Amino acid sequence: MRWNPCRVQVMAAVALLIACAAATAAARPGLTESRIELARPIDLVVRTRDGGSLQGTLVAWSDESIWLSPTAAVGGSAPVEAERILHWSELDGSQAFEIRRRLINPRDGLAWAELGVCMLRSGEVNLAERAFGVAAVQTDERLAAACEEALRLVRSGGDPGTSLEALREARREQALDGRAPVDGAAASAPVPWPVLTQAQLAMETERLKRDAQEKLARVLLTIDPLETDHFLLYTDLPADEARRWSRRLDRMYAKLLEILAMPRDARLFNGKCVIFVFADRGRFVEFESAAFGFAARRVAGVCHQRGPDVFVSFYRMEDETRFISVLVHETVHAFMYRYRTPVNLPTWANEGLADYVAAHVNPKSREQEDHWLQARRFVESGGDVCEIMRQDYSDGTWFTKDSYPVSHMLVHYMLRDRPEAFRKWIDDVKSGAHGGDWRASLEDCFGVDPQRLADGFRRAMLTEQSWRR
Ligand SMILES: [Zn+2]
Structure with a gap:
């Protein structure tokens, strides 16, 4: 009864999810290890371990640290005033994990192992094991053994980083003589959805609003959206009912984050996810045909994945429980399409x-x-x-x-x-x-x-x- 045309594999955008806060972490002089500049800097609010927060633009990172530049003010958090260096271990552990895993090539096993060591140095053994798990399955036995060694070292009070030295050295030598990296970090790896700044998210949301109105106009409708943290809901249902459903959407979003063990402030959608709910089934079928060229006669709901955008569309069936099931089911498709890569x-x-x-x-x-x-x-x-x-x-x-x-x-x-x-x-x-x-x-x-x-x-x-x- 449901159909999910989830095949469009066009690149586009996800958002990091970085949360809010203002920090006190001191810059550390003398960190000269290789600094990697971001092609697209990321506006974020860094949570620090001491409960503080700091708003800035992530412009570079290294195995040890991140660099935050002053950012154009976008919210209420205290912005950095000059470039700040924060050690990974000064960040809230799960945020550090989320930020860093999005900075690395997801198919680079050594990069995952380095992320694991970084987590160990911050005392985040569970997150370290998660990263090591990815590293171990992506590459060769030597890397898996090095991850084991890192865990052993940290238990015995040593520096877990030494376990990776031989592999890092091999990587450097290969880079010098132009050979492929150890694990063949593939050129064909899927490209993660890009991380959008707050300003970009807002811009995309406005674009989606125009797009949605244009789609509705094809069946001669104009509807003001109900806007939630993550969704734009367009519906011709009575206002009370519409508000009720809109609240449920963000709850469902939170549940998905929980299942996937993602930070509560994760932003998945390219702006927001657009949802159309029609009071009448005939109207739904007509809309699908006019707006998406989709013959919806056999389905109860549908999730369209168009490049970076996701649109969920269905109608208000009489059985309320069934209606909620379809609402959530289709929205999960939208969410999963936007999770990490297409x-x-x-x-x-x-x-x-x-x-x-x-x-x-x-x-x-x-x-x-x-x-x-x-x-x-x-x-x-x-x-x-x-x-x-x-x-x-x-x-x-x-x-x-x-x-x-x-x-x-x-x-x-x-x-x-x-x-x-x-x-x-x-x-x-x-x-x-x-x-x-x-x-x-x-x-x-x-x-x-x-x-x-x-x-x-x-x-x-x-x-x-x-x-x-
Ligand atoms: Zn489905």
Whole structure:
């Protein structure tokens, strides 16, 4: 019933998410290690470990530090007045992780290992292990061993950075004689969505408003949007109801950040995500045809991915629980498209995750239980879970009648048992690890191939006597 034309793979923009604050960290003289200038400086508000915050423009970084320049005032935070150097360890740990991982080439294993060491030096062992996990699956055994060594060193009070010295030296030598880097950090790696400044985000949002009005005008409508932190909602529903839905959107967004262990202030959309909700199904179908050239007669809702922009469109079905499910489901597609890179998860995971989040945000829904029952019947009767994992939008094999329930329960199973591995797997797939082979990433993150995943899932389903969250 739903369709997700998530195939447009045009480059564009994501936003970092950097939060707010004003800091007191002192500049450290004498840090002359290699400074990397940013082609596109990033306006941000840095949170520091001592609870302070500092607004500035990130202009350069190195293995040790970041450089903040004075920024044009965009908000209420205290701006820096002269260029400031902040050591990574002076930043709030999770923000440091988020900033740095967006500065590195996501396919550069050594860069991930360096990020891990940086986290260890700040006492952030969990974040370090997350980075080492990515490093280890992307490259060779030597790097995995070096990551292990870094963890061992930090436990015994040593400097974890020494574990990477040999690899860094090898990288320098290769650079000198022009050979490829150690791990072949690929030219074909997917390009992350660019990070937008506050000013750019505002500009994109204004552009989207004009675009949305222009689309509505094609069916002779003019609607003022309800604007939330992350969404522009255009609807012809009564005002009270519209406000109710708009509040739910930001809650759902927060839930997704939580599932993906992202900072609460993460900004995913290119400006905002545009949502159209029509009171009438006929109007929805007419609008889809006029605005997007899409024949929506078979679907309940749709998420359009156009370059950097995402548009979700659907109608107010009578069953409110079902309506919320579609709202959340389609918006998850929009969110995942904008998460890190435009690379799509495999179809089953894309759809399973959307149903999973929809069910979690909507506890009154019976969908989880219904899906559990249907998936249980599917495995009991010898259904082939791997076959559903092979279905794909692009070849028309997605979907058959059990595809949604089984994919939903499979994602539920993975997230319940191994949430960290699941997140890492998503990160891997989105960063194009293993040449974009999600199965190889699965092996690395979960230690299983699709068949063994399916076997484990089948056993788990068969031992459950009833639905449990
Ligand atoms: Zn979907």
